[in-house]
Amino acid sequence: MAIPIPSRQLFIDGEWKLPVKGKRLPIINPATEETIGDIPAATSEDVELAVDAARRALAWKKGKDWATAPGAVRAKYLRAIAAKIKENKSVLATLESLDSGKPMDEAAWDMDDVASCFEYYADLAEGLDAKQKAPVSLPMETFKSYVLKEPIGVVGLITPWNYPLLMATWKVAPALAAGCTAILKPSELASVTCLELAEVCREVGLPPGVLNILTGLGPEAGAPLASHPFVDKVAFTGSNPTGSRVMAAAAKTVKPVTMELGGKSPILVFEDVDIDKAAEWVAFGCFWTNGQICSATSRLLLHENIAAEFLDKLVKWTKNIKVSDPFEEGCRLGPIVSAGQYEKILKFISTAKSEGANILCGGNRPQHLKKGFFVEPTIIADVSTSMQIWREEVFGPVLCVKTFTTEDEAIELANDSDYGLAAAVISKDLERCERVTKAFNAGIVWINCSQPCFCQAPWGGNKRSGFGRELGEWGLENYLSVKQVTQYISDEPWGWYASPSKL
Ligand code: NAD
16 A cells, blocks of 8 residues: 655654754665655754753643643643544554554554553543552651652653554653653654654644654664663663663663563463364464564463374464465565564574474465565474574564473473563463463463453563563553652650750
């Protein structure tokens, strides 16, 4: 589908601003490999301007600043943003598909989630005022104490390309709801819809400087944001190597950080399942969003008694997935986001082959697609736990399989990973599901499904998958600091020192 990509600039202090160094980066349509536009590339000079604008928007100006405005005022803007997203859903979804390669149906789903997330945090912003001055019970009657929850300040939000607008929204909506002002740095591989969010903010009259959006390269635009002395917190979603760099940069000024990093999540299938139903969830758990999803359940652990029949069905489900241009009717798998990611995935598959793994289906680019970064959904068996394909995040449509005999063995294999983002269990025995849930070392567990995600429930991982939780009330807490207020309420003098009046 051809619609023009709007030509935008950086969004700073409520206005479009040319990048100081005038640099731009191409937008490549991953389905056609054609350049379809460009985005501005911010550098440290633009970061300075954006941080300055965000600080001014935060600063105390009675009745006019963002941080101390009643939650209901901030909620009004968040609801207006949600309404505009809904109004422009079809254009935004089309732009997301063109930019990232997402099937149009998925992109449309994302836009619904984006609007819901802004609405949800509008509700929480409204509720925030009533939660102020929560009393703390003290063991001394001469004192009373309460807690104020205040915005952390100016926050730097650095996001990846796999859900470009949705991942940005998971940070922007709670940050603004909490009263923070923000600088968003989306991924250079898919920034188009984040720049459209800027246009939405302009249209709804969001006060200048409350949200600034800087597109550009990580080292040039993200790094100066992460290390900036006047940025009070950094929330990051992306890969582990970049996450470590961002943590190191933030450490220089002892900034709090939240980290949403990679995963290599297991899905356990026991022998009592309905094989067809379970096979569809296993396919969805790994091939949804082309496997370019941190929580993809990309390690299948299968009870040996059903392995042959299950894999036969799973291969049939997988071969039936329509891989095509994202705008074709019924498309369920579009292209990989970029040439670099495409090459990386094919390299993972060829290494697995050379290490002796067995490709049950897929493993190549689909023969009917001559252009674009397409990879067939791929299932790999005969995998050992030391193989790269079992241990490392592929971030593509590649599932690998091992069998197990006992529940204990399955749990041990599931937890034997550097990551701990998500895990799934499929069984009709709900007591077993509960046991396995408790045994998983993961921040998210799915029972009899994989991947559903709701903005009301917490999201985040253990181990090297990061720390902190996004979404739900936990997502709002990320952007609030707790101020303890303690008041002396006795009429009596404190009486610790001898009073000079008695001398
Ligand atoms: P990435 O680490 O390459 O980039 C993420 C962001 O960091 C981009 O905006 C990039 O420009 C920026 N960046 C790069 N170098 C930087 C630097 N030196 N300083 C500051 N910022 C810098 O990740 P990606 O390829 O965009 O995303 C894929 C990764 O994201 C996967 O590992 C995936 O698991 C992870 N992810 C995690 C979650 C989660 O919730 N845990 C969600 C989505 C994606």
